[in-house]
Amino acid sequence: MILVALVARAAVATAVAMTPQAAIEREMAASAAGWNAGALDRFMAIYAEDAFYASGKDLARSKAEIAKRYAASFAGGANSRGRLSFQPVGWRTISNVHMLHVARWTLTPASGAAQTGLTTLLFERRKEGWQIIADHSS
Numbered sequence: 001m002i003l004v005a006l007v008a009r010a011a012v013a014t015a016v017a018m019t020p021q022a023a024i025e026r027e028m029a030a031s032a033a034g035w036n037a038g039a040l041d042r043f044m045a046i047y048a049e050d051a052f053y054a055s056g057k058d059l060a061r062s063k064a065e066i067a068k069r070y071a072a073s074f075a076g077g078a079n080s081r082g083r084l085s086f087q088p089v090g091w092r093t094i095s096n097v098h099m100l101h102v103a104r105w106t107l108t109p110a111s112g113a114a115q116t117g118l119t120t121l122l123f124e125r126r127k128e129g130w131q132i133i134a135d136h137s138s
Contacts, residue, residue: 020099021091024123024130028086028103038078040067048124048131055137066135082109089118097125105137 018026027046034042044067047053053060053069060066073081085106092100101121108114122134 020093020123020125020130021088021101024099024101025088027130032084032086035079035084038074038076040070040074043070043074046130046132047135048126048133051131051133051135053135053137082107082114086119094122099123099125099130 031043031046034040034045044063047063047066049063051063051066053066058069060069073079085108087104087106088101089104090102094100099122101123103119103121104116105119106114106116117138119135119137121132123130124133125131
């Protein structure tokens with residue numbers, strides 16, 4: 001029991017000591033790992049319940065709507081669109097609880113050409129940690 005408490009305390013201390021960029025990059029890596037494992041819930045964990053997602057002509061107005069948009073890609077415990085990775089492009093501090101992050105996403109399918117584009121993400125630090133409140137991907 002003492003060991004569990006010490007490990008939990010160390011994890012909290014590490015998270016507090018991280019820069020916002022490092023904490024967000026850790027969350028994005030966990031989200032991509034969820035995508036790559038075919039786990040929609042893990043991929044979506046980075047989104048706030050009230051997040052917006054804009055792509056093309058569509059706007060999803062909640063985490064549930066965003067998940068519905070992606071659900072077809074997560075059939076049978078895998079992801080049919082390829083392996084997801086992110087490369088940071090730029091950061092802007094908006095406030096002590098808001099960060100703007102631009103990243104390049106890449107989807108690498110098992111066969112065929114990779115797809116790539118940009119995503120602009122507005123993160124908000126909430127009690128759950130850094131979460132996406134707005135995502136525009138192209």
